[in-house]
Amino acid sequence: MSRVLVEVRHVSKRYGAVSAVDDVSLDIYEGEFLTLLGPSGSGKTTALMLIAGFEELTAGEILIRGRSIAALPPEKRDIGMVFQNYALFPHLRVFDNVAFPLRMRGAARSEIAQRVRESLRAVRLEGFEQRLPRQLSGGQQQRVALARALVYRPSILLMDEPLAALDKKLREQMQVELKAIQRELGVSTLYVTHDQKEALALSDRIAVMKAGRLVQVGAPIDLYDRPADRFTAEFVGEANLIEGLVTAVGDRLVHVRVGERLDVAAEPCGDVTVGRRVGLMIRPEAVEARERPEGTPNEWPGVVREVVFLGDLVRCVVRIGDSVSLKVVRQYQKDEVTPKVGQTVTVAAPPRRWTILPSP
Amino acid sequence: MALILRQAHPLLWLASAVVLAFLILPSVIVIGMSFSGSRFLEFPPRALSLRWYAAYWSDRAWLNATLRSLQIGGLVTVIAVTLGTLASLAVSRRTLRGRGALRALIVSPLVVPSIVFALGLYSVFATWRLTGTMTGLVAAHTVLALPFVLLNVGAALYKLDPSLERAARISGAGPVRAFLFVVLPVIWPGIASGSIFAFLTSFDEIVIAMFVAGSSPTLPKVMFEGIQFELNPIVAAVSTQLILVSTVALLTVEWLRRRIAQRIETDYTTQETAP
Amino acid sequence: MTGRPLRQWLVLAGPSVLLLLGVYLYPLAKLVVLSLGAPPGLATYGRLLHNDLFLTVLVRTFRISAVVTVICLVAAYPVATLLTRVSTRVAALVTIAVLLPFWTSILVRTYAWMVLLQHNGLVNKLLVGLGIVANPLRLMYNEAGVTIGMVQILLPFAILPIYASLQNIDERLHLAAQILGAGSWQRFWKVTFPLSLPGVAAAAILVFVQGLGYFVTPALLGGSRVITLAMLMESQVLEVLNWPLASAMAMVLLVICVGIVASFERVLGLERVWR
Numbered sequence: 001m002s003r004v005l006v007e008v009r010h011v012s013k014r015y016g017a018v019s020a021v022d023d024v025s026l027d028i029y030e031g032e033f034l035t036l037l038g039p040s041g042s043g044k045t046t047a048l049m050l051i052a053g054f055e056e057l058t059a060g061e062i063l064i065r066g067r068s069i070a071a072l073p074p075e076k077r078d079i080g081m082v083f084q085n086y087a088l089f090p091h092l093r094v095f096d097n098v099a100f101p102l103r104m105r106g107a108a109r110s111e112i113a114q115r116v117r118e119s120l121r122a123v124r125l126e127g128f129e130q131r132l133p134r135q136l137s138g139g140q141q142q143r144v145a146l147a148r149a150l151v152y153r154p155s156i157l158l159m160d161e162p163l164a165a166l167d168k169k170l171r172e173q174m175q176v177e178l179k180a181i182q183r184e185l186g187v188s189t190l191y192v193t194h195d196q197k198e199a200l201a202l203s204d205r206i207a208v209m210k211a212g213r214l215v216q217v218g219a220p221i222d223l224y225d226r227p228a229d230r231f232t233a234e235f236v237g238e239a240n241l242i243e244g245l246v247t248a249v250g251d252r253l254v255h256v257r258v259g260e261r262l263d264v265a266a267e268p269c270g271d272v273t274v275g276r277r278v279g280l281m282i283r284p285e286a287v288e289a290r291e292r293p294e295g296t297p298n299e300w301p302g303v304v305r306e307v308v309f310l311g312d313l314v315r316c317v318v319r320i321g322d323s324v325s326l327k328v329v330r331q332y333q334k335d336e337v338t339p340k341v342g343q344t345v346t347v348a349a350p351p352r353r354w355t356i357l358p359s360p
Numbered sequence: 361m362a363l364i365l366r367q368a369h370p371l372l373w374l375a376s377a378v379v380l381a382f383l384i385l386p387s388v389i390v391i392g393m394s395f396s397g398s399r400f401l402e403f404p405p406r407a408l409s410l411r412w413y414a415a416y417w418s419d420r421a422w423l424n425a426t427l428r429s430l431q432i433g434g435l436v437t438v439i440a441v442t443l444g445t446l447a448s449l450a451v452s453r454r455t456l457r458g459r460g461a462l463r464a465l466i467v468s469p470l471v472v473p474s475i476v477f478a479l480g481l482y483s484v485f486a487t488w489r490l491t492g493t494m495t496g497l498v499a500a501h502t503v504l505a506l507p508f509v510l511l512n513v514g515a516a517l518y519k520l521d522p523s524l525e526r527a528a529r530i531s532g533a534g535p536v537r538a539f540l541f542v543v544l545p546v547i548w549p550g551i552a553s554g555s556i557f558a559f560l561t562s563f564d565e566i567v568i569a570m571f572v573a574g575s576s577p578t579l580p581k582v583m584f585e586g587i588q589f590e591l592n593p594i595v596a597a598v599s600t601q602l603i604l605v606s607t608v609a610l611l612t613v614e615w616l617r618r619r620i621a622q623r624i625e626t627d628y629t630t631q632e633t634a635p
Numbered sequence: 636m637t638g639r640p641l642r643q644w645l646v647l648a649g650p651s652v653l654l655l656l657g658v659y660l661y662p663l664a665k666l667v668v669l670s671l672g673a674p675p676g677l678a679t680y681g682r683l684l685h686n687d688l689f690l691t692v693l694v695r696t697f698r699i700s701a702v703v704t705v706i707c708l709v710a711a712y713p714v715a716t717l718l719t720r721v722s723t724r725v726a727a728l729v730t731i732a733v734l735l736p737f738w739t740s741i742l743v744r745t746y747a748w749m750v751l752l753q754h755n756g757l758v759n760k761l762l763v764g765l766g767i768v769a770n771p772l773r774l775m776y777n778e779a780g781v782t783i784g785m786v787q788i789l790l791p792f793a794i795l796p797i798y799a800s801l802q803n804i805d806e807r808l809h810l811a812a813q814i815l816g817a818g819s820w821q822r823f824w825k826v827t828f829p830l831s832l833p834g835v836a837a838a839a840i841l842v843f844v845q846g847l848g849y850f851v852t853p854a855l856l857g858g859s860r861v862i863t864l865a866m867l868m869e870s871q872v873l874e875v876l877n878w879p880l881a882s883a884m885a886m887v888l889l890v891i892c893v894g895i896v897a898s899f900e901r902v903l904g905l906e907r908v909w910r
Contacts, residue, residue, distance in 0.1 A: 054526055074529040075538075087527035091545040100541075104532035148531065368720040375713035380729065382710070383736050383790060386747035389757060393750065401750055403757050443651045450647035456640055462648050465655060471896045472663070473848025475865040476885040479872055480662030483669060483882075499658045506651060564740035567850050571873075583742050587855060591749060599743040606738040610731065 002029040005188050006051070006156060011060035013046050020046040022212035023060070028156065028190060033182055035191040035199040037235070038209035044192045047209070048158055051190065053077050064155055075104070080149030080187075081158040085165055086141040088133040094120070094144050095129035101152045119147040122181060138166050139174055146178075150187060157182075157189045163198065175201050196236050200224070208232050224283075226269065226355055233281045233357065240284060240326045241357075246276045253297075253351060256280060259323040265297050266354035279357035284329035286353035289318055289345040291337075298354075302326070302347040304339045314338050318347050387603055394596035401593050412597035422582060422594065429563050429579040432494060436501040436562040437555050443502070444509025444558075445551060449539070451510065452517040463514075467507045474504075474567040482571040492574020500572060501562035508557035516550025516620060517543075549616040556609045564602075663889070670882035679883040689867065689884065696864040699778060699853070700846030703785045704793075707842045708835060710786070711793035715834075716827075718794075719801045737791035745852045748784040749775065752856070776858040784856045785846055792845065793838040800834025801827070840899050844892045864888055 006028040013021040021043040028034050036044040049055040051062055053074035061068050069077050088097050098119055102112045120126050123143035133141055142162055149157055163171045163178075179202050182189050193199055199206050200220045207217040208231075216228040220236075227233035230241060244258035253265045254272055264280060272278060293299050302318040305325065309315075309332070316328045316339050326347060332338075339345060389403050397407030416422050444466075450456060451463045469477065481500050482491070490496030520543065528538035544551075566580040573581050579598070586592035672679050683689050714733065718726050736744060751757045752774040759771035774780045804827065812822045850865035857863070862870075864884065871881035 052526075052530060054529075073534070074526070075532045075534050077530075079530055081527065081530040083523040083527060085521060085523060087521060087523040089524065089528070089542050089545075100528070100533075101531035104537065145527075148527075152532070368717055372713055372717055372720070376717040376729075379710045379714050379790070380732050382787060384732055386744060386751060386787060387736060387739055389751065390743065390747040443654065446647045447651040450643060453643065456643060458644075462652070466651060469659060471844070471893055473845075473865065473888055473892055475848055475850045475868055476666070476889045477659070477662070479868060479881060479885050480666045481658070482872065483665055483878065484658075484662040499654065503655060503659045506655075560738065564742070566740075566742055580740065580742050583746070584851070584855075587742075587746050587749060591746075591753070595746055596750075599746055602743050603735075603739055606740070607735060610734055610738045614727075614731070614734075 002031055004028070005030045005065065006190075007063040007066075008047075008051070009061050009063070011047070011050060011062060012058045013043075013050055013055055014058045019212045021050065024209075024212075024214045025060075026207055026214060026217065028188060030188055031186045032204040033179070033189045033191065033202055035193060035203040035206045036209055037193060037196060037199040037206050039194055039235070041211070042194075042209040043212035044194075044209045045160060046212075048160055048190065048192050051156075052079055052081055052158055078155045079158055080152070080154035080156070082142070082145045082149050082160070082162045084161045086133075086138075086145045086162075088141055088144055088148075090133050092133075093129065094125070094131050094133070094136075097133070097144055098148045098151050101148065105152060115151050116147075119151040120144075122150070122185065123147045124177075139170050142166070142174065143177075146181065150185065153187075155188065157187050159189060159191045161193050162191075164193075164195075171198070178202065200236070206236070208235060210235075227281065227357070229359070230279055230281075230357055233355070238284050238327065238329070240282045240287065241279060242324055243277060243279045246272050246274050246278055249274055254356065256356070259321060262300065262321055262324055264349070264354065265351040266356055267352050269356050270358060272356060277359075279359060281355045281357055282326075282349055282353050284315070284327040286349065287318075287326050287328045288330075288348040289316055289328050289339055290348055291345065293346045294348070296348055297351055298349045300347050302345055304341055304343045304345055307339055307341055309338070318345060320347055387599075390596055391600045391603060393593075394600040396593075396596075399593070401591065401596055412593050413601075416594050416597045416601075419594070422579075422598070425577050425579045425582040428494075428576055432497055432501060432578065433559045433563040435494070435498045436505050437559045439498065440502045440505035440509050440558040441551060441555050444506050444554060445513050447506070448510055448513040448517055451514060452520075454522075463510065466510050469503050470507050474565075477503075478568045478571045481568060485572055491572055492576060494576075496572055497569065497578070498562075500568050501565055504565065504568075505558035505561045508561060509551075509554035512554035512557060513547060513550045516547035519620070520546055549620045553613050553616050556613055560606070560609055563605075666882040666885050669878050670886050672879045679879045680887075683880065683883050683887070692862050692864055692867045693887075695778075695861070696847055699782060699785070699861075699863065700843050700849075702782055703789060703846050704839050704843045706782070706786050707790050707793040708797075708839060711790060711797050711838060712835075714794050715797040715801055718798050733791050733794050736787065741788055741851050744788050745784055745855050748780070748787065749855055752780050752783065775856060776860045778857070778861055781853045781857040781861050781863075784852045785849060788852060789842045789845060792841045796837035796841065797831060797834040800831045800837070804830045836899060840895060844895055847892060848888060 004027045008024060008026040008028075011021055011024045012019060024043075024047060026034075036047060038044045046055060050057055053069070053072060057070055061070055063069065064077070089100065092100070095116055098116045099112050102115060107115070116129070117126070120128065123146050125140065125143050125147065128136070128140070128144070133144070136144065145162070163174050166174060175198060191199075191202060203220055205217060205219055206223050208215045208223065210231055216223060216232050218226075223232060223236050227236060227239075233239040233241060242258050242264075244256040244262075244264065246254060247257045247263070248255040249268065249272060252267070254268045256264045256266060256278060258264055258280070266280065289302070289304065290299075293301075300320045302320040304316055305319050306317040307314065312332055314330050314332050316330075317325055318328055319325050326349070328347070392405060393401040393403050394412055395408045395410070396402050396405030397409035397411065398405075447462065447466055451459045451466075453459065477500075481496070485491045485496050488496075490499075524542055524546065525538050528542040529535070533541060564580060565578075566584055569578045569581045570584065577585075583595055583598060586595045668675075670679055671677070714729070718729055721729070753759075754771055754773075754775070756774075758774060762768045763771055774783070808826055808830070809822055812826050817825065848865055849863060850869065853861055853863040854866050854869075857866075865888075868881050868884050868888075871877045871884065
């Protein structure tokens with residue numbers, strides 16, 4: 001089991017009456033890739049700035065390897081950081097950019113040369129030493145920024161939406177590279193983004209933030225399958241969200257009445273009691289629109305309302321009864337018949353794919 | 361640059377030409393006159409000669425005044441740029457409280473008529489016995505030069521990406537080293553511009569000098585006395601040289617401005633084609 | 636950034652603030668005190684308001700400034716418009732033509748006008764030679780001369796803000812107006828001119844406020860015949876040694892200038908003048 005590297009304990013940052021970060025506690029383990037995920041204004045960047053030392057804590061403490069860093073200025077915290085617009089020093093060549101941290105620490109010239117070479121090799125930019133930042137493409141600049149952040153082997157690497165300025169294809173390429181570099185070097189990384197696909201692709205764990213508070217922390221698959229609340233469910237992927245009243249609680253199944261007549265069976269999770277109003281979440285890819293009923297639990301008749309063909313996926317919206325619409329997503333299979341608008345289908349949503357949310 | 365450049369009507373050209381001529385011709389004529397060979401200033405000069413330049417360069421009083429203005433100007437530039445750059449750093453920190461008030465305070469001398477400022481200084485310097493001293497004049501001129509430094513350095517700082525300084529800090533540089541190694545090399549054109557403004561503000565300043573310069577006059581003061589009651593032709597030679605200095609200064613500042621603009625454009629364009 | 640705000644304030648802003656306190660705010664405060672006399676009261680101001688000389692000079696100063704402002708606006712607008720309609724290269728040249736006098740010392744420019752406007756100066760020689768007038772005009776030591784000189788000196792202050800506001804007008808508005816059927820004169824009146832008014836206002840304020848406080852140009856071009864407020868203040872201090880009266884006048888001038896600038900602060904945005 002990895003050791004805890006960074007402890008964030010009850011950290012708050014207030015600007016006057018506004019809390020940008022509200023009582024956040026989080027542990028970051030050695031070697032892990034942890035992402036702070038949230039919409040803009042959720043406090044994720046502020047949290048990063050607090051750890052880096054560019055903002056002062058209003059409350060709480062931050063420890064790195066057991067030592068409080070609140071009194072340390074940024075240059076003494078042994079942290080590496082990559083910024084959204086790369087922040088390469090425009091007047092210095094690539095070599096000098098990457099060498100900068102080492103020079104600030106008074107390293108010997110030979111050591112500097114060797115480490116810079118290694119760092120550039122790790123980001124696959126050997127041979128670029130004499131270029132100026134403005135001669136590099138966006139992706140290249142980002143890699144130089146990464147090389148500069150890692151050249152002095154910091155305890156932790158902070159990344160503030162580093163890929164946001166790149167276009168989609170390039171971003172996806174860089175995500176793969178980033179993950180590979182992180183894994184190879186084993187450097188603990190705290191990554192900030194609002195892009196949930198990016199978070200899912202890169203992270204060992206994700207910490208979801210909203211309005212300054214930490215909502216849920218866990219591995220991507222846990223967040224995806226078992227979101228803690230409505231917000232997380234919708235933020236980390238697409239979700240069908242309905243609400244209902246718990247009518248029965250058994251050993252293996254919980255029954256929830258939705259609307260007038262719909263009875264949904266779900267696996268128990270958390271503590272639910274009869275009579276409670278709860279939310280129900282199921283991912284669109286877990287819902288099936290069948291031609292005929294097959295007799296499995298949670299099958300209902302429905303009418304197809306929308307069909308959208310997206311190339312690799314086919315998306316439908318199916319209406320069940322009067323009040324419930326479910327999004328259904330399926331991989332496009334050439335030989336299968338795609339549903340048509342107005343068609344009657346049987347909707348199947350297995351109990352074990354449903355997540356019960358504590359509050360509607 | 362524009363998609364459709366609207367035509368400039370001939371009348372517009374004419375009107376503008378008249379105005380521009382009005383703007384430029386006086387200086388041009390003075391330059392021409394400064395080369396006149398006769399004892400009177402005439403344009404166009406009938407005989408070309410450098411006698412008035414020679415007269416200036418051999419006149420002790422004129423040269424002393426010039427030297428004094430240069431000294432004061434130099435000191436003012438150094439002090440104003442130092443103080444002004446520091447203050448600009450304060451004003452540019454978006455989280456610092458009261459930075460708006462600081463900016464307003466520093467820029468406010470631009471709004472105060474120089475005669476008012478001069479009177480105030482005269483009354484105060486008399487008590488402090490700073491009249492006629494270089495210290496007094498340097499201090500007063502620095503107050504006048506600070507707004508220009510602040511505006512120029514401030515403009516450069518405003519365009520500076522704030523994460524550059526953060527990147528320097530997190531890479532191990534303290535506030536001073538971050539400024540020296542990362543911020544300064546990027547904003548130096550703004551500082552250079554500010555220096556030129558500061559120098560010229562002091563070098564050309566007349567109203568305060570009139571009251572406070574005492575018995576070691578500055579160049580503008582000697583010029584003023586030279587033209588108040590008689591149109592001393594040496595002034596034409598001095599003027600021409602001053603116009604030359606101004607032109608060089610203006611062209612330098614324009615060049616600096618273009619350098620800043622160029623740099624901003626090329627630094628932050630990312631070519632998204634290659635990874 | 637980290638670093639306690641207080642420490643930042645002291646190091647970055649401290650020196651400038653100290654300088655401004657001692658050499659700027661304190662002298663101005665001293666003028667206030669002097670104007671209130673001993674025992675402190677508004678007696679001096681009362682006397683000022685009944686002083687015929689003061690009132691005459693005040694009115695004259697306002698009048699000259701107002702006339703100069705109007706002429707500057709009228710002359711500046713065509714040049715500013717031209718700048719928006721020519722290619723970048725030509726615009727650069729025109730800009731230098733506008734900025735060059737701006738950068739030339741006031742003394743040099745005033746001197747140039749003195750040479751030009753005197754009795755047998757170039758302007759009169761031209762007018763008489765071309766047969767426009769029979770006898771040379773009196774263009775110096777009167778308001779006409781002062782006005783002409785001040786217009787040329789303050790003109791760049793009018794051109795730059797108007798140009799800036801014209802530049803800021805979205806070109807597409809003109810395109811839209813054209814598509815909707817407006818002729819070029821209509822486009823100017825209905826689209827360009829109204830949108831340029833902030834720049835025009837800024838220009839007017841800049842020129843007017845500076846004109847009010849002018850000393851050098853009126854003193855040289857007007858001699859003792861045209862006394863402006865600044866000149867009156869100077870004589871009160873240097874000749875009559877009437878400090879209370881001079882200070883009171885200084886305060887009146889200061890309040891007027893600051894008042895005008897402050898009320899139109901939004902319109903001005905001083906930075907625009909410098910870029």
